[in-house]
Amino acid sequence: MAWDFATDDAYQAQLDWVDRFMREEIEPLDHVLGHPCDVRDPRRNALVRPLQAQVRERGLWACHLGPELGGQGYGQVKLALLNEILGRSRFGPTVFGCQAPDSGNAEILAHYGTPEQKRRFLQPLLDNEIVSCFAMTEPQGGADPKVFKTRAVRDGDEWVLSGQKWFASHASFAEFLIVMAVTDPDAPPYKTMSMFIVPTNTPGLRVIRNSGFPTETVPTHGYLEFDGARVPADHMLGGRGEAFVVAQTRLGGGRIHHAMRTIGEARRALDMMCERALSRRTQGERLADKQMVQERLADSWIELEQFRLLVLRTAWLIDRHKDYKKVRKDISAVKAAMPKVLHDIASRALLLHGSIGISEEMPFAHLVMQSYHVALADGPVEVHKATLAKQMLRDYKPTEALFPDYHVPSQRERALARFRDALAHIDESV
Numbered sequence: 001m002a003w004d005f006a007t008d009d010a011y012q013a014q015l016d017w018v019d020r021f022m023r024e025e026i027e028p029l030d031h032v033l034g035h036p037c038d039v040r041d042p043r044r045n046a047l048v049r050p051l052q053a054q055v056r057e058r059g060l061w062a063c064h065l066g067p068e069l070g071g072q073g074y075g076q077v078k079l080a081l082l083n084e085i086l087g088r089s090r091f092g093p094t095v096f097g098c099q100a101p102d103s104g105n106a107e108i109l110a111h112y113g114t115p116e117q118k119r120r121f122l123q124p125l126l127d128n129e130i131v132s133c134f135a136m137t138e139p140q141g142g143a144d145p146k147v148f149k150t151r152a153v154r155d156g157d158e159w160v161l162s163g164q165k166w167f168a169s170h171a172s173f174a175e176f177l178i179v180m181a182v183t184d185p186d187a188p189p190y191k192t193m194s195m196f197i198v199p200t201n202t203p204g205l206r207v208i209r210n211s212g213f214p215t216e217t218v219p220t221h222g223y224l225e226f227d228g229a230r231v232p233a234d235h236m237l238g239g240r241g242e243a244f245v246v247a248q249t250r251l252g253g254g255r256i257h258h259a260m261r262t263i264g265e266a267r268r269a270l271d272m273m274c275e276r277a278l279s280r281r282t283q284g285e286r287l288a289d290k291q292m293v294q295e296r297l298a299d300s301w302i303e304l305e306q307f308r309l310l311v312l313r314t315a316w317l318i319d320r321h322k323d324y325k326k327v328r329k330d331i332s333a334v335k336a337a338m339p340k341v342l343h344d345i346a347s348r349a350l351l352l353h354g355s356i357g358i359s360e361e362m363p364f365a366h367l368v369m370q371s372y373h374v375a376l377a378d379g380p381v382e383v384h385k386a387t388l389a390k391q392m393l394r395d396y397k398p399t400e401a402l403f404p405d406y407h408v409p410s411q412r413e414r415a416l417a418r419f420r421d422a423l424a425h426i427d428e429s430v
């Protein structure tokens, strides 16, 4: 029987190194640098590049990818154990070559890209010489892809794109965008769109503005306009009408990887709660000695461990099935559970730190905002809860006896009928 929570010694030694490296070398970067994806920032490059070299030497670069792309092909469970440490710092994923959205974009380029697309876009992306952006959401809605209007029309050897994209993260740093556009409006609903690689210096592509949420240091979510932007015909990624299939390839992985990093964010907040509870004194005793504080610590630990087990189990299922579609229900459950865990733990940590907790000197206000980020990005929680419930009901097998007019009293009557004689017999004999 295989049911094991242990990590093998060799990998644990790697994780221990990562944990030390994160705390000593990477977490401090959060306080002195701007955005981890700003590859044009010389200060960022001077501090981040040598750390990336150490990660490569250690054999831990881009572990989400297979060896043919310079990664380790670790699989999702090992990746979860790594990512939950990297999530402690904004710079962790970048230093280890597995930052979103580049990680998902690299996966689809590796999977669907032509040799020329891989040479031009994938290799520099894997080397973190450039960064990328995934532009799917439109101003009129993100949760329902059927409302997307951005068009791509074939004109000779080119595709001509027109329309708008909204909240395209890291658009301002990106060398290229991966854009979903309608190519075949009359096709069946999930065959209408195709995916395109659009270099950001393409004439006709304009940044209307960059948006951000209040705790972000730099607004990076692009509101973009395509006004007759032309790309060569060979910039289509995947087949014509296959955008939904390509998108799902990256979104399944993207959601579970976000969840792994969220464990790291929540654990950092919990560590800081412990530090505060043990060091701050009020009314003659430590915060740690107050029962309401103890309850908050205990609730936080329980919620985080429950969530972590759900994430690890889902990672294990992905490794087992090697197909995100077969684990859709579990990924939706992880996605739906994630915001509340982060929100509640970060809020308790904020309160426990008092006034400094709410200030920009501490990470908690940002982590609370992050909980809304993970609630919305890659599809709102409500949509994932609906997916989960539909899949549960699809997989549930009603017993003939309960169907079609199930009601609890009838269950009781059947149970009484079944045991009536046996119980009567026992009653007679005592």
Ligand SMILES: Cc1cc2nc3c(=O)[nH]c(=O)nc-3n(C[C@H](O)[C@H](O)[C@H](O)COP(=O)(O)OP(=O)(O)OC[C@H]3O[C@@H](n4cnc5c(N)ncnc54)[C@H](O)[C@@H]3O)c2cc1C
Pocket (backbone or CB within 6 Å): 101, 133, 134, 135, 136, 137, 138, 139, 140, 141, 142, 143, 144, 166, 167, 168, 169, 170, 221, 372, 373, 376, 377, 378, 379, 380, 381, 382, 383, 386
């Ligand atoms: C930080 C961040 C980063 C993002 N990065 C990117 C990116 O890089 N690329 C990209 O393409 N997009 C990105 N997005 C956009 C994201 O995918 C959308 O915000 C999301 O899909 C929701 O779309 P919307 O914002 O248009 O909200 P809407 O679709 O208008 O939904 C608004 C709200 O309505 C409710 N709702 C919607 N549908 C349902 C339903 N079926 N049942 C019940 N309630 C529902 C939910 O409360 C939902 O939050 C990002 C978003 C955020 C917040």
